[in-house]
Structure formats: structure tokens, C-alpha cells
Amino acid sequence: MDAATLIGSQPSKLTSVKALAESLHLSSIPSSYTFPKHANDEAYSGTTESIPIIDFSLLTSSNPVERSKMIQELGNACQDWGFFMVTNHGVPESTMKAMIEACRQFFELTEEEKGEYEGKHVLDPIRSGTSFNASVEKVLYWRDYLKIFQHPQFHSPNNPPAFRKLHRKGRKSGKQPSIMIANLYPPCPQPELAMGLPAHSDHGLVTLLIQNEIGGLQVQHNGKWVNIHPLPNSFLANIGDHVEYKSVLHRAVVNNKHVRISIALSNGPALDAAVSPASKFLEDGWSPPAYGAMTYREYVELQQSNKLDGKSCLERIRNS
Numbered sequence: 215m216d217a218a219t220l221i222g223s224q225p226s227k228l229t230s231v232k233a234l235a236e237s238l239h240l241s242s243i244p245s246s247y248t249f250p251k252h253a254n255d256e257a258y259s260g261t262t263e264s265i266p267i268i269d270f271s272l273l274t275s276s277n278p279v280e281r282s283k284m285i286q287e288l289g290n291a292c293q294d295w296g297f298f299m300v301t302n303h304g305v306p307e308s309t310m311k312a313m314i315e316a317c318r319q320f321f322e323l324t325e326e327e328k329g330e331y332e333g334k335h336v337l338d339p340i341r342s343g344t345s346f347n348a349s350v351e352k353v354l355y356w357r358d359y360l361k362i363f364q365h366p367q368f369h370s371p372n373n374p375p376a377f378r379k380l381h382r383k384g385r386k387s388g389k390q391p392s393i394m395i396a397n398l399y400p401p402c403p404q405p406e407l408a409m410g411l412p413a414h415s416d417h418g419l420v421t422l423l424i425q426n427e428i429g430g431l432q433v434q435h436n437g438k439w440v441n442i443h444p445l446p447n448s449f450l451a452n453i454g455d456h457v458e459y460k461s462v463l464h465r466a467v468v469n470n471k472h473v474r475i476s477i478a479l480s481n482g483p484a485l486d487a488a489v490s491p492a493s494k495f496l497e498d499g500w501s502p503p504a505y506g507a508m509t510y511r512e513y514v515e516l517q518q519s520n521k522l523d524g525k526s527c528l529e530r531i532r533n534s
């Protein structure tokens with residue numbers, strides 16, 4: 215495919231940013247990828263702030279003092295940041311590396327092979343594509359993705375084979391859905407103009423995120439964007455829209471040197487569970503409720519079918 219086909223005025227079908235980045239020896243990005251920036255968008259890079267670290271082994275410690283101290287810290291982390299790093303979680307580093315590698319191999323497939331998983335509906339069990347929701351977005355994001363529903367029903371693409379083997383091992387029991395979202399951010403010739411994934415909060419209860427060694431995640435804290443540098447072999451965890459704590463806005467920026475891969479494991483309530491404000495709060499006088507009842511399925515559909523507009527999807531459903 216030549217450059218003209220890729221950036222032609224109205225390509226009939228969008229190719230991946232991976233193909234775009236590789237086939238053009240470009241020094242500038244197509245205008246459709248230019249993300250409008252605002253004055254308050256700059257990341258705060260001070261050294262005093264870093265996200266809380268939760269030592270998972272202490273959460274399950276047989277020493278009650280250690281355990282309760284860590285539980286307290288977890289509560290504070292959810293309250294203050296909605297985002298924290300999890301260390302000593304017991305998942306072997308080799309498994310995490312193998313997951314990243316399997317996703318890298320998926321993105322290396324040909325456009326035709328990946329096209330098999332293009333998906334028509336946001337709840338299709340396996341979906342591969344580019345940007346976030348290209349049919350409704352004015353600006354395209356410098357990101358390709360692969361989404362797989364892994365629970366309650368397990369799905370896996372046939373290709374690459376490494377994928378299938380790896381994920382079979384990771385099956386779990388229970389009713390709540392878990393969705394794996396792999397993100398690929400190829401090197402971008404003008405990273406300051408593009409955006410990998412714009413500000414959003416995640417649906418669900420808690421998201422666990424791993425990445426290759428390359429930075430790019432930013433989290434909003436006290437109105438400022440903070441660069442996140444996870445410790446090797448740690449998970450990042452963030453609170454989703456369906457937990458009582460405030461879910462936090464985050465985004466992914468891109469760079470001009472390295473391929474970045476991240477994998478978000480999203481855990482939510484059952485798709486048909488109706489979620490609404492807890493009655494205790496309404497009895498305590500927090501009424502009328504700010505949100506009506508909605509199933510998790512309806513919420514995921516709403517978030518995934520619209521564009522990411524820099525706000526949490528919760529704003530969209532808030533009673534005025």
C-alpha cells in the first residue's frame with residue numbers, strides 16, 4: 215500500500231497506525247491525527263508526586279498489623295488517586311512478558327489477518343482496530359488495539375498460536391466479565407501533535423495495566439497530568455466508573471522512538487447487573503440520585519459507541 219492510499223482524502227477503510235507509521239517515511243503526521251491541545255494539557259513533571267505503591271504480599275500477610283496498615287494505604291490510594299502500583303502480586307514476570315509478546319505478535323499479523331477481527335459491534339467478543347471509535351471521531355488516535363472478552367466465556371484469536379496457549383492458562387471462575395485490551399502505540403514522527411488515547415476513565419470495577427518498558431501513561435491528579443513510571447514487574451491498578459471511589463482520568467501519549475504496548479485487563483460486574491447509587495446514600499439524604507439504574511452492558515455500549523471527549527462517561531449519564 216502506498217502513502218497516497220493511506221492518507222488519501224477519504225480512505226474507505228482505515229488501516230492501522232502501525233501500517234501508516236511503517237509505510238511512510240514521514241516527517242509529519244496526516245492532519246487527521248492532529249489532536250487539539252489546550253493550555254492546561256501539559257504534564258506536570260515535578261519529582262514530588264508519584265502514585266501510591268501497594269505491596270500485595272502485605273495485603274495477605276499473616277501479621278495483622280502489617281495487613282491492616284496496607285489496607286489503610288489501599289483505601290487512601292483509592293481516595294486520593296484512584297490509581298496505584300501493585301508490587302509482589304505473585305504473577306510471574308515471565309507470564310507478563312509472554313502476554314506482551316503474544317500481543318506484539320498479533321499486531322505483526324498482516325492487515326488482512328487482523329481484518330478478520332474487525333468486529334461490527336462494540337460487544338463482539340474479539341475486536342481489532344485502530345484509534346478508539348473511528349466512525350464518530352473527528353481526530354484519529356495514534357493507537358491500534360485488540361479487545362478480547364475472556365470471561366465469563368473465553369475467546370482467543372487463532373493467530374498467533376502463542377496467544378491461545380497463554381490465555382487458556384489464565385481462565386478463572388466467577389460470573390463477572392473480564393476484557394483484555396491490548397494497545398499498540400507505534401513511534402510517531404510528531405508525538406507532540408498526536409495522542410495515543412485521550413483522557414477517559416474506565417468502565418467497570420478495577421483495571422489492571424501492564425506495559426513494555428516504554429512510558430506514555432499519564433494520570434490526572436489534582437487537576438494536573440502526572441507521568442507514570444511503573445516499577446519493573448508491577449501492575450498498575452485503577453478504579454473504574456462502577457466503584458464508589460472516584461474513577462480517575464488518564465490518557466496515553468506517544469513518542470517518536472519506541473513501540474509502546476500496554477495491556478489493560480478490565481474487570482466489571484456481570485453484564486446484566488443493574489448498577490445504581492447505593493440505597494444507603496439515598497436514605498442518608500443524598501437524593502435525588504445523581505444517576506439512574508443502568509446495566510453494565512448498557513454502560514459499556516454507551517462508552518464504546520461514543521467518542522472519548524476528555525471526560526468520564528459518567529458525566530454523560532448524570533441527572534442534571
Ligand SMILES: O=C(O)CCC(=O)C(=O)O
Nearest residue numbers: 395397431465466476478
Ligand atoms: O496505554 C495506556 O497506558 C493506557 C491504556 C488505557 O487507558 C485503556 O486501555 O483503557
Ligand SMILES: [Fe+2]
Nearest residue numbers: 414415416464
Ligand atoms: Fe483506560
